[in-house]
Amino acid sequence: MADINITHPHKLPHKKAKAAAQKVADQLAKEYDMASEWEGDVLIFRRSGVSGSLTISSQEATIEIQLGFLLKAFAPAIEEKVSAKMKKVFSGKA
Template sequence: MATIEIRRSHAMPVEELRKKVDQISGSLEAKYAVHGRWQGDEMLLEGSGMTRGVKGRIKLEASTVLIELDLPLLLRPMKGQVEESIARKLDKVLAGG
């Protein structure tokens, strides 16, 4: 599997960060049919439809956010595009956008 790993620093309270991660999750769901559900301070991600087989997580840490996604064979050619799109969205929401 092709793995995407994006890590960014932050200086926000966990509750505020959780709201921002919900925005990212909504974007992933709308654009890639990847659904998220909270389990503690981690959002577990799973694809459906054309993105079936995508699995990952968004982990909230004291000073960082970590996004990890495993892409199945069918989606490997899109790895760069998916990674760039998610990184851009993460940077935007962490900046207050």
Template sequence: MPSIDIRRPHGLSEADALTVINKVADRMREKFDVKSRWQDGALMFERPGINGKIAVGGDEIHVSAQLGMLFSPLKTMIEQEIRRKLDEHFA
């Protein structure tokens, strides 16, 4: 199963970073019908064909995901979109 593993430094306080991730999660729910929940300091997310987590550290955001067969051909495009969103919110 293809995987995505992206780490991005950020200069926000951890509370502000969590606020941004919550807004991103709301958008993922609205746009892609992604289910999410907080567990052990990370936002766990899933929908058919993809599951992963967004971990927020003091100075880093870590996005990891496993892609099912349906999303495997789209891995590069999905990674590019994640990087674009991270740049938008944490650059």
């Protein structure tokens, strides 16, 4: 079960939704030193102590993040930051 689960609606065409998801992944990679790769419409990301996925559908984007023991205490702050980034990029204005 995910420690963080955020679903954000969008009205973007599929190609733009994937580009927005990649933007979120790039920002996470920069801030948290994470690697990511696409498996169809699911972006898988991981690093030591963190793993998860960002799934794109026609009307929403869902991110699920599993945190290691040491990062669980920071879950609320991480969730807030990721939610804000998703809202920004999936609004189509980023």
